[in-house]
Amino acid sequence: MDTFAFxxxxxxxxxxxxxxxxxxxxxxxxxxxxxxxQQFVYNVALRLVGRPEDxxxxxxxxxxxxxxxxxxxxxKSTFKTWLYRIVMNHFLNTKRCKAEKEVYxxxxxxxxxxxxxxxxxxxxxxxxxxxxxxxxLRNKYMASALLCLDRRQRIVLILGAVFLIHxxxxxxxxxxxxxxxxxxxxxxxxxxxxxxxxxxxxxNPANPCRCRKKTKGFIKDGLIDVAxxxxxxxxxxxxxxxxxxxxxxxxKLMEGKYLHLFTDRPNAxxxxxxxxxxxxxxxxxxxxxxxxx
Numbered sequence: 001m002d003t004f005a006f007x008x009x010x011x012x013x014x015x016x017x018x019x020x021x022x023x024x025x026x027x028x029x030x031x032x033x034x035x036x037x038q039q040f041v042y043n044v045a046l047r048l049v050g051r052p053e054d055x056x057x058x059x060x061x062x063x064x065x066x067x068x069x070x071x072x073x074x075x076k077s078t079f080k081t082w083l084y085r086i087v088m089n090h091f092l093n094t095k096r097c098k099a100e101k102e103v104y105x106x107x108x109x110x111x112x113x114x115x116x117x118x119x120x121x122x123x124x125x126x127x128x129x130x131x132x133x134x135x136x137l138r139n140k141y142m143a144s145a146l147l148c149l150d151r152r153q154r155i156v157l158i159l160g161a162v163f164l165i166h167x168x169x170x171x172x173x174x175x176x177x178x179x180x181x182x183x184x185x186x187x188x189x190x191x192x193x194x195x196x197x198x199x200x201x202x203x204n205p206a207n208p209c210r211c212r213k214k215t216k217g218f219i220k221d222g223l224i225d226v227a228x229x230x231x232x233x234x235x236x237x238x239x240x241x242x243x244x245x246x247x248x249x250x251x252k253l254m255e256g257k258y259l260h261l262f263t264d265r266p267n268a269x270x271x272x273x274x275x276x277x278x279x280x281x282x283x284x285x286x287x288x289x290x291x292x293x
Contacts, residue, residue: 025290054097153188
């Protein structure tokens, strides 16, 4: 057995021990599972529903659902695939959040990109001083574009294009074939990336959208809260840094010029991570299932 195979088997063995301990009511093992997966769950939720407050709520609900079903996990699949399937089904079935109810269609978002604050001028010096706000606005546009897709398309795109999960694993999560997943991913990316090609100035210099110009207009009219952006927690990693090189090509489906706009976005830490763990462990149903004192 080579070193990598030995290390992989060791990690799987350790994970199995933690899961079994959690199933038997070990509080520290349950905490370990929550901490291990909460950041991924939160980041998927954030891209699915747009607002950090809604993402925090939906993440807590999803993790509670995972723990209520944990005694049923029988190791016939990987734990990660099993967990992600529960989480994605929860996301699909939960009520639409505030940002989803206010969402534009891609056509309406495109018109806004083309016309809003299009006459603003910004000097190189101003652009440099406002680069954090430009990045903030660009990320908001990316989030808005995702919200223009239906939930199923969003989940497929988030799994396949944002987090670069391989089609075989993503297909297991969604309980479809890898071929079906690739087809759904292809359709979702075509809808989204056609919009970006036609409207986004980052992709095509002939397009009217310019985040740097619009940033100045948004700040001037008070639509970007400078203080809020300034004190946002700094992202330690981008999504791409988290998912790694091994899935970069994603079966050669994704175009790099678009993909970096999504994978360069921050891999956010859940707000009040320790408070979230405590809330989950204090839930009455969880305490009863695992006989937590």
